[in-house]
Amino acid sequence: MSPHDIYLLSPEISLAAVAFMVVLADMVNGPKNLVPGVAIVGLAIPLFFIVLLWGEVADWWSLLDPQIGEREGFSIPTLFGTLAVDRFALFFKFLFIGSVGLVLMSSYGYVERFSERRGEFHVLIMLSAVGMMLMAAGTELITLYVALELSTLPLVALAAFGGDRRSSEAGLKYLVLGAIASAVLLYGMTLTFGFTGSTNLEAIAVAVGNVADGTDVFGIPLLAVGIILMVAGFGFKIAAVPFQGWVPDVYEGSPLPVTAFLSVASKAAGFAVIIRVFFTAFESLEVDWALLFAGIAAVSMTIGNLVAIAQTNVKRLLAYSTIAHAGYMLVGLAAVASRTTDNVSIGSGTLLFYLGAYAVTNLAAFFAIMAIMERTRSELIESFAGMSQRAPWLALALSIALLSLTGIPPTVGFMAKLFVFGAAIKADLAWLVALGAVNSVISAYFYLRVIRVMYLAEPKDHERSPRVIPLDISVAVTAIAVIALGVWPKALLEIADRAVQQIF
Amino acid sequence: MLTAVVFLPLAGAITIIALLGDNPRGVKWFAAGIGIAEFVLSIIVFAQYDHAAGGFQLADRYVDWVPLMDIQYHLAIDGLSAPFILLTGILGLAAIYSSWSVATRHKEYFAWLLVLQTAVMGVFAAQDFILFFIFWELELIPMFFLISIWGSGRKEYSAMKFLLFTFTGSAFMLVGLLTVFFSVNTFDMTQLVGMDLNDLLLPSQLVFAFFFIGFAIKLPIWPFHTWLPDAHTDAPTAVSVMLAGVLLKMGGYGLLRINVSMFPDVAMDAAVPMAILAVISILYGAMVTFRQSDLKRLVANSSVSHMGFVLLGISSIGATAGNLSPVGLTGAAMQMFSHGVVTGLLFVMVGVIYDKAHTRHIPDLGGLATRMPIAAVAFLVAGLAALGLPGTSGFAAEIMIFLGTFPAHGVITALATIGVLLAAGYVLWMVQRTLFGPQRERWAQLTDVSAVEAVAPMLLMAAILIVGIYPAIVSDVFRAGVNDFFPRLMG
Numbered sequence: 001m002s003p004h005d006i007y008l009l010s011p012e013i014s015l016a017a018v019a020f021m022v023v024l025a026d027m028v029n030g031p032k033n034l035v036p037g038v039a040i041v042g043l044a045i046p047l048f049f050i051v052l053l054w055g056e057v058a059d060w061w062s063l064l065d066p067q068i069g070e071r072e073g074f075s076i077p078t079l080f081g082t083l084a085v086d087r088f089a090l091f092f093k094f095l096f097i098g099s100v101g102l103v104l105m106s107s108y109g110y111v112e113r114f115s116e117r118r119g120e121f122h123v124l125i126m127l128s129a130v131g132m133m134l135m136a137a138g139t140e141l142i143t144l145y146v147a148l149e150l151s152t153l154p155l156v157a158l159a160a161f162g163g164d165r166r167s168s169e170a171g172l173k174y175l176v177l178g179a180i181a182s183a184v185l186l187y188g189m190t191l192t193f194g195f196t197g198s199t200n201l202e203a204i205a206v207a208v209g210n211v212a213d214g215t216d217v218f219g220i221p222l223l224a225v226g227i228i229l230m231v232a233g234f235g236f237k238i239a240a241v242p243f244q245g246w247v248p249d250v251y252e253g254s255p256l257p258v259t260a261f262l263s264v265a266s267k268a269a270g271f272a273v274i275i276r277v278f279f280t281a282f283e284s285l286e287v288d289w290a291l292l293f294a295g296i297a298a299v300s301m302t303i304g305n306l307v308a309i310a311q312t313n314v315k316r317l318l319a320y321s322t323i324a325h326a327g328y329m330l331v332g333l334a335a336v337a338s339r340t341t342d343n344v345s346i347g348s349g350t351l352l353f354y355l356g357a358y359a360v361t362n363l364a365a366f367f368a369i370m371a372i373m374e375r376t377r378s379e380l381i382e383s384f385a386g387m388s389q390r391a392p393w394l395a396l397a398l399s400i401a402l403l404s405l406t407g408i409p410p411t412v413g414f415m416a417k418l419f420v421f422g423a424a425i426k427a428d429l430a431w432l433v434a435l436g437a438v439n440s441v442i443s444a445y446f447y448l449r450v451i452r453v454m455y456l457a458e459p460k461d462h463e464r465s466p467r468v469i470p471l472d473i474s475v476a477v478t479a480i481a482v483i484a485l486g487v488w489p490k491a492l493l494e495i496a497d498r499a500v501q502q503i504f
Numbered sequence: 505m506l507t508a509v510v511f512l513p514l515a516g517a518i519t520i521i522a523l524l525g526d527n528p529r530g531v532k533w534f535a536a537g538i539g540i541a542e543f544v545l546s547i548i549v550f551a552q553y554d555h556a557a558g559g560f561q562l563a564d565r566y567v568d569w570v571p572l573m574d575i576q577y578h579l580a581i582d583g584l585s586a587p588f589i590l591l592t593g594i595l596g597l598a599a600i601y602s603s604w605s606v607a608t609r610h611k612e613y614f615a616w617l618l619v620l621q622t623a624v625m626g627v628f629a630a631q632d633f634i635l636f637f638i639f640w641e642l643e644l645i646p647m648f649f650l651i652s653i654w655g656s657g658r659k660e661y662s663a664m665k666f667l668l669f670t671f672t673g674s675a676f677m678l679v680g681l682l683t684v685f686f687s688v689n690t691f692d693m694t695q696l697v698g699m700d701l702n703d704l705l706l707p708s709q710l711v712f713a714f715f716f717i718g719f720a721i722k723l724p725i726w727p728f729h730t731w732l733p734d735a736h737t738d739a740p741t742a743v744s745v746m747l748a749g750v751l752l753k754m755g756g757y758g759l760l761r762i763n764v765s766m767f768p769d770v771a772m773d774a775a776v777p778m779a780i781l782a783v784i785s786i787l788y789g790a791m792v793t794f795r796q797s798d799l800k801r802l803v804a805n806s807s808v809s810h811m812g813f814v815l816l817g818i819s820s821i822g823a824t825a826g827n828l829s830p831v832g833l834t835g836a837a838m839q840m841f842s843h844g845v846v847t848g849l850l851f852v853m854v855g856v857i858y859d860k861a862h863t864r865h866i867p868d869l870g871g872l873a874t875r876m877p878i879a880a881v882a883f884l885v886a887g888l889a890a891l892g893l894p895g896t897s898g899f900a901a902e903i904m905i906f907l908g909t910f911p912a913h914g915v916i917t918a919l920a921t922i923g924v925l926l927a928a929g930y931v932l933w934m935v936q937r938t939l940f941g942p943q944r945e946r947w948a949q950l951t952d953v954s955a956v957e958a959v960a961p962m963l964l965m966a967a968i969l970i971v972g973i974y975p976a977i978v979s980d981v982f983r984a985g986v987n988d989f990f991p992r993l994m995g
Contacts (some may be wrong), residue, residue: 349572408645409638415570418634418678422573425682430706433682437675444671445664448648452660456652493572 008078008085010049011093012133018042019126026119036108036470039122043101050097054090081200082140091352091499092136092272095359099265100129102474106367107257109374109468114161121161125261128154132269139280141189141199144273148185148237151269152178155262159254170253177246178236185233191226192281204281227282231292234277237270240326241300251319256373259315260366263322264359271329271355275500278337290338293330294432300327301439309446313379314369317446321405322362324443328420329354331436335423349497350419356492357404357416357485364478365401368394371471381450386459395454397479402447404482407440412485419493505552506579507564509545509589510625513538513596513618520615528610532603535614539600542621546593553586555984560631560694570634575691578632583985584760584837587978588628588753591844594967595749596621598960599742602852605859606654606740613654617742620646624750628757633681633691641674643751647743655738662731662738669731673721680714684766697765697989712770715762722755725815726785729808736804741855744800745960748807749848753840756814760837764818765989772993775822778815779913783920785812790926794933799857799864802934803850806890809923810843816920817905821993823912828994830986832908835901837982842889842897842971849886849964853879856957857938860950866934871943875950880939882961887935889968891928897968900975 006013018039025038057076075086083089104122111118131151138144156178160171193199196207208223235243251259278289304324311317332351371394376383388395404413417440421433485492516538524531553561563580581589599617606613623646626639644667652663685691687704702708721728732752736744764771771778789809796802817839820832856879857872858864873880889896902924910917953961971978 403645409641414638414641418682419573421678422682422685425679425705426686428705430679430683433679434675437678438672441668441671441675444667448664448667452652452664455649456660490568490570490572493570497572 005078008053008076009083011046011053011097012130012137014049015043015046015097015126015133016130018045019123019130022119022122022126026123035119035122036104036111039104039126040101043097043104047094047097050090050093053085054087057085057087057090077139081202082143083134083137084139085137087499087501088272088276089133089137091495092268093133095268095356096129096132096136096265099261099268099359099363100125102363102367102478103257103261105470106260106363106370106474108470110255110257110370110471114163117161121158124154124158125258128152128158128261129265132265132272135269136272136276138273139201139276141193141201141204144277145182145186145189148269148273149182151266152182152237155258155266158258159250159262161258162253162255166253167255168253170250173246173253174250181233181236181243184229185236188226188229188231188233191222191229195220195223195226201277201280205283208282209284228292230277231274231296234270234274235296238267238274238326238329239270239323240296240330241303241323244300244304244323244326247323248316248319251322252313252315252379256315256366256370259318260363260370263318263366264362267322267326268355268359271333271351274333275336275351290334290427290429293334293337294429297327297330297334298432298435300324300330301436302327305439305442305446308443311446312381314381314384314450315379317381317450318362318365318369321443321447324439325358325362325405327439328417328436329358331424331429331432332420334432335420335427335429338427338429348500349493350416350423352496352499353489353493354416354420356496357412360478360481360485361401361404361411361413364397364475364482365405367471367475367478368398368401371468371475372398374468374471381453382457383460384450384453385457387454390459390462394475397475398454399451400479400482402451404486406444406447408444410483410486412482412489415486415489505549505564506562506581506629509542509549509593510579510622510629512542512545512622513625514622517615517618517622520611520618524611526611531610531614532600535600535603535618536597538618539597543593543597546590549581550586550590550981553581553583553981555583555586555981558583558984558988563631573634573685573691574689575634576632577635578692578694579626579629579635580631580694581629582988583981583983584757584988585628585985586981587837587841588750588757589625591753591841592621592624592628592750594963595745595844595848596624598749598848598852598963599745601956601959601963602745602855603740603742604956606742609653613650616646616649617746620650620743620746624746624754627754631693633685633693633696636693637674637678637681640677640754641671643754644670647747647751650743651735651739654740654743656740657738658734659738662734665731666735669721669728673718673728676714677718680711680718683711683714693761698992699766701766702769708767709770709773712763712767712774715758715767716774719755719758719763720781720815722758723752723811723814724755724808725781725812726788726808729785729789732808733801733804736807736851737798737801741851741858744804744851744855745848748804748851749844752807752811753844756811756818756836756840759815759818760833760986764821764833765992768821768989768992771818772821775819775912779819779822779909779916782812782815782819783916783923785809785815786920786923787812787926790923790930793930794926797866799854799866799869799934799938800851801864802866802930803847803854806927806930807843807847809927810839810847810890812923813839813902813905813920814843816909816917819916820905820908820912823908825994827911829908829911830983830990831904832912833986833990834979834983835904835906835908837986838897838901838904838975838979841978841982842901842968845964845967845971846886846889846896846898849882849961849968850890852960852964853883853886856953856961857883861947866937869938869947870941871939872947872950873939874943875947876952878958879953879961882965883939884935885965885968887931889972891931892924895969895972897971897975900972900979904979 075084134147156175196204308320404411407417560580566577623643630636793805814836817832817836889898892898892902
């Protein structure tokens with residue numbers, strides 16, 4: 001391991017270091033703001049390294065000025081080829097750091113209820129993010145597996161952080177089901193290793209290419225079973241049907257900031273791995289995956305949205321909504337998988353754009369709900385009654401987020417759906433797009449029901465609780481981003497498009 | 505210029521929410537000021553459009569909006585859209601003035617009303633497919649709030665029904681427009697009109713059907729019309745005015761702009777089914793209208809019948825080459841303009857009557873003409889225009905539709921004329937039972953319209969009579985718009 005490797009791994013290393021600094025800060029009997037202060041300000045260090053490293057693998061200037069010809073994207077392997085530094089990984093690392101920063105900021109007031117365990121809360125979220133960053137960068141199966149565990153185990157502890165029965169149940173459920181998913185994933189990896197003789201994605205690609213050229217993958221049962229088991233393992237992470245069983249209970253039981261983090265970062269990390277593994281290692285088998293992903297997408301969207309209609313608890317509602325959104329993202333994945341040579345340009349960046357759009361939107365929704373629940377102390381949708389009068393700006397922010405989840409312009413959710421559906425049409429998946437569009441209509445019903453309650457029902461009381469400034473800032477930042485990216489999607493789309501170029 | 509027309513109401517809405525105080529009078533007059541400014545702007549735009557030159561004019565364009573999918577910010581008007589900009593300007597102002605009695609949450613109310621106007625203006629001015637779609641969807645949010653907060657009766661049910669119907673239509677439309685894009689790689693509507701779209705990723709008949717469903721729901725055409733009576737009846741007056749006046753027109757405009765001018769071959773093949781749907785809408789709508797005892801529901805149902813004439817006019821493209829003329833299409837567009845001002849006026853008057861009498865039940869009303877003469881005149885003018893009396897805008901539109909359609913579908917057109925007869929029946933019946941007849945003790949205290957209430961009726965009456973006496977002021981512009989794509993139907 002050379003000093004250069006350390007530089008290439010600096011975002012992960014520095015984030016872990018910041019996490020340990022938070023531990024130290026927690027031990028010191030300092031002022032109340034010390035722990036969150038160190039955590040949030042400390043995030044600037046990994047962020048700085050990410051920006052620096054992007055400069056290594058791409059031109060910053062070409063983003064700002066399209067006239068400058070863009071340098072060919074490339075990937076720097078590090079740690080004996082187990083990890084890669086490329087724009088794809090850096091895109092996701094940025095996403096994770098951003099989510100961590102916003103989640104920590106929003107939970108400034110929320111962590112009061114953890115009293116002594118405030119420090120641990122920050123540390124665990126950061127360590128989980130380290131795991132996710134490694135997931136996005138991993139190019140080798142064992143590394144990916146370890147990274148996945150590193151990201152999951154802190155989340156298990158965090159899910160149980162609430163301390164009450166429901167939270168403990170959430171933690172246990174996540175642990176047990178997560179362990180099963182890990183086992184399935186590991187078994188899938190083993191089979192793939194047994195067939196290809198390597199755990200390195202590039203080497204697997206070569207081995208698969210040699211055998212599968214021209215043959216149907218299902219003609220190679222061993223490999224097919226291995227890959228399907230891996231899909232199941234990753235499907236757990238992204239909360240797609242039929243691996244979604246844990247989602248509602250864990251989302252409902254976990255403390256709100258944890259749910260927010262889980263729904264955004266954990267899902268994005270799962271997609272990062274899926275994209276990396278499938279489009280590096282199993283490139284020559286792609287067309288088959290298109291059908292598989294399209295099938296999962298169709299079921300996820302439909303089941304997620306239909307079950308969401310019946311929910312009365314807002315956390316469960318968003319849990320089913322997140323399942324549905326995993327479906328929309330898989331539409332994008334299916335589109336990329338069934339691409340032909342002439343449509344590479346449109347398909348690939350759209351999925352990453354969708355992930356980014358979903359991240360801001362869902363964070364905005366969760367932050368607004370956190371702020372509203374500071375007032376209502378209830379998770380029931382009906383308790384949001386009259387919120388437009390009690391807290392007009394929060395009601396507006398939550399409405400914007402929900403409209404974005406529905407996919408109504410001028411929000412970023414609309415643009416994201418537009419791009420993903422466009423990519424799918426281009427890939428001859430018109431049936432899937434039609435289904436997705438119908439699903440959007442279904443989802444309008446339950447998202448708008450929340451808006452309706454906030455704006456139409458009379459408030460039950462008019463009590464106004466004191467404001468938590470950092471939480472309000474995170475609500476404002478994300479809600480404004482939802483609109484801004486909806487009106488001006490160009491920059492994010494451009495970055496997303498470049499991030500995937502060397503993968504696809 | 506067009507950017508200003510489209511976004512001025514939005515700027516006004518933001519100002520109302522963010523800057524204005526809680527004073528109802530101030531908010532109303534500010535909104536009225538925006539409405540007047542928008543009205544003046546729309547007249548200027550309409551006047552600036554040179555229909556002798558034709559084509560797209562007054563373009564505002566920013567090409568580099570989303571380069572990856574070649575989505576552009578592109579506003580422009582042609583002969584087809586210029587009169588609708590004017591119509592939206594007129595009705596937007598009328599809607600604001602007929603909202604004077606709104607008592608609750610007035611800031612939000614006027615803000616949403618102005619956002620709605622931005623969305624509708626945008627639909628008529630956008631020449632990029634995605635921009636068109638964005639404005640099309642944007643209109644849903646203000647409508648949802650306006651109906652469900654300030655409506656009456658089963659308002660939440662109606663608002664949700666309206667939203668889900670329209671959203672379903674736009675889901676189909678989205679599939680259609682993405683298919684078009686990925687087949688020809690452009691969203692530019694000004695270019696798509698000249699392109700051959702017969703060879704798409706999906707069969708062009710299917711794409712045509714996707715758009716048709718989206719627009720037919722909006723228009724609305726039987727059997728997609730069921731949202732309309734509910735939404736209209738439960739919406740507040742000004743929203744009914746906007747809904748009937750301009751929102752339905754978005755459907756007909758879309759049919760002309762996209763279905764007919766981009767898919768001329770498919771549209772000509774589909775002429776007979778369209779004519780049949782049209783005549784069903786006309787007759788079914790008229791017969792249902794006869795059954796209504798609620799004044800507002802009656803006017804709402806008559807819209808189904810009247811919008812059937814629009815589709816009938818469009819179906820005139822089914823004529824054989826020798827008989828094909830642009831008059832039917834121009835008539836369809838005229839019918840939309842005319843219906844916009846006429847039904848707008850009817851809803852305004854229904855609103856005035858309801859405000860004063862607190863009932864819309866026709867059997868309860870009667871003899872109002874002596875109590876409120878000005879209102880009665882306005883109501884009568886609107887009624888007569890609705891049944892197509894010569895000298896009003898309704899006549900000019902309907903005669904053009906029949907002239908254009910008769911060579912194409914003789915029997916169907918003959919059947920459709922029964923609709924005019926029925927219209928005369930229900931309109932006169934309504935007017936007679938509401939305005940005339942024995943005076944009732946109950947209504948002795950009713951007063952006539954106040955000066956503020958009179959603004960909207962006067963404005964709309966003026967529009968009805970001007971267009972009725974000199975239809976060319978609008979029809980020449982429409983004809984210029986139709987002529988831009990008509991050669992494709994001939995060839």
